[in-house]
Amino acid sequence: MLENDTICAPATQSGGAIGIVRVSGPEAIEIVNSTLSKDIIQAKGGTLHHCEILDNDGIAIDEVVTSVWRAPYSYTGENSVEVSCHGSGYIMQQIVNRLIAVGCRGARPGEFTERAFLSGKMDLSQAEAVADLIASSNKASHKMAISALKGHFSNELFSLREKLLNITTLLELELDFSDHEDIEFADRNTMLKLANEIDRKVVKLTDSFKMGRAIKEGIPVAIVGRTNVGKSTLLNRLLHEERAIVSEVEGTTRDSIEDVVDIKGINFRFIDTAGFRNTTDKIEKIGIERTHRKISEASIIIWLVDDEPTVEEISNMKSLVGERTLLTVLNKIDLIDESRFSHMLKISAKHGLGIDNLEKTLYEAAGIDSITENTIIVTNARHYDALIRSHYALERVRSAIESHLSADLVAEELKDVLYTLGEITGSQITSDETLKNIFSSFCIGK
CATH class of the missing domain: 1.20.120.430 (tRNA modification GTPase MnmE domain 2)
Incomplete structure (x- = not known):
């Protein structure tokens, strides 16, 4: 049920040049008006008013601009006022305290959007899209x-x-x-x-x-290959930082390392894995087992090699990858004759050669270009x-x-x-508990 009290909360984080305090409910205009140096009771919806907001003693808290919105033509479908002030956390809190003192209630997380849903301004999937947009x-x-x-x-x-x-x-x-x-x-x-x-x-x-x-969390890309082939160096190159330990000692990476990077507006979650090799080291064996699990979780596999893979390696990799996208990438082209490997992507992770082409290929493999504003994707x-x-x-x-x-x-x-x-x-949800659970994940002020 739509509550009939009036709520307020900061709608922006403190510390910026401008801050906004949002007020919504049947008495929003009257409550805000009681704190202002200028009368806005008769103000039309969609109008701005420059004035001061005053404390209980009539002393200015700040010079503000109030925007007035009348039901049903507001975000929540109710009478609403947004108070634009300076972005000081102290000033915004003083304004909120003043509004609560004269009749507002502090808003719960997501309560403004919840009221928009209950007022019929949007359905529940659209309301949840607000949180996704933020x-x-x-x-x-x-x-x-x-x-x-x-x-x-x-x-x-x-x-x-x-x-x-x-x-x-x-x-x-x-x-x-x-x-x-x-x-x-x-x-x-x-x-x-x-x-x-x-x-x-x-x-x-x-x-x-x-x-x-995958798009929300980052498209998972597993970097796999033999030990010492340059997987950690490639991860560091893609992340533009020294995230993974690089060493000439085989088996240095014993667990998977993950991080996210934006490539052409898409988040890719790169996973550096333990290298494939026969080993008696129990810890390294666990790392290799985890590599197999990470391959099963990834959408794209970068198989990094520094030589022509054997027939057995190719067969094993195809079996591991299954229907996922496999990119075979030749590393260390600064050290070998790359002309023998025309069928592979070629890079030097150490010197950054071919990385732009690899990123372009990854972007194309993700299939993002086929997504338009009208494409419906469940997230x-x-x-x-x-x-x-x-x-x-x-x-x-x-x-x-x-x-x-x-x-x-x-x-x-x-x-x-x-x-x-x-x-x-x-349209079928009647449980207040269900709605509260959904909107509790929103930020306060939205």
Whole structure:
């Protein structure tokens, strides 16, 4: 339920040139007005007002600009005021304290966006996209968050649910005429075709989660190869810092080392692994076992070599990599005759030769260029879980239709699909605890 009190909180971090304190609720304009040197009670929505904000003794706390927003034309859908002041943490806290003293309540994390959702300004998936937008750290994650915030994902789900609702309505109509067994409003072949079509779209959305999560967390790239082939040197070169220990002693890297770097607006999470070799060292053996696990977790594998791999090594690597992208990269081209290796990417990790081309190849291998603002990619684990359950529910729908079950049983399975898809946008969520759990991850002031 939408709370009817008025809340306030800093909407920006302290320490900058400008700070903003946000106020929202039915008494927002009146409460802020009581602290100002200028009357804004009759101010129109979308207007700015230069004045001072005063303490209880009428002494100026700061010279401010207030922006007035009237319901429903505000972020939250409520009356709102944003107070722009100097970015001092002390000043912002004094303003918040003053507003609380005259009737505001301090906002909980994410409460402004929660109110926007409860007011119908956005659905739940769009509200969660706000948090993703704030957390976006590169071009790709920003693009995905903007797409979700604009409602592209929501619109796709709405379209799917509308088709399901039409069929469910026809089935419910059949139940009203249950005394007439020969009456069938919903053609079963058409229903089965529609269920298959919707399931294909659900599976496509579900499959996109792998890329969505990789873009948010950094596309995992494992650097593998024999010992002393230059894996740690390559990691340091890609990260532009001495992150991994480089030594001529074989087996120096005994555990995986991870770090993230931005390449052309995409975060790549590079993993330097223990080198492949036969060893009796127990610690090094554990490191090599972890290398195998890291390969299974990576989307892209850089196989670093300094000579032509043997047939056995190629076979073993293909078996380890499976369907993942494998880039075979020849290192130390400053020391060897590279003309014999025309089929490989060529670099010198030590001297930085060929690194630009390697980064370009990595970017292309990630397949990011195919993503546009209209591309729908699932990035939220809650959405992924609901889509998985929708897929299983659709399988039950298909089974019910193919088994010629009664209209009421088919309708129940369809309602399960409608419910799970509705969880994503929030149309089926009634639990305050669930909402609080979602919005608690937001920052205060948003």
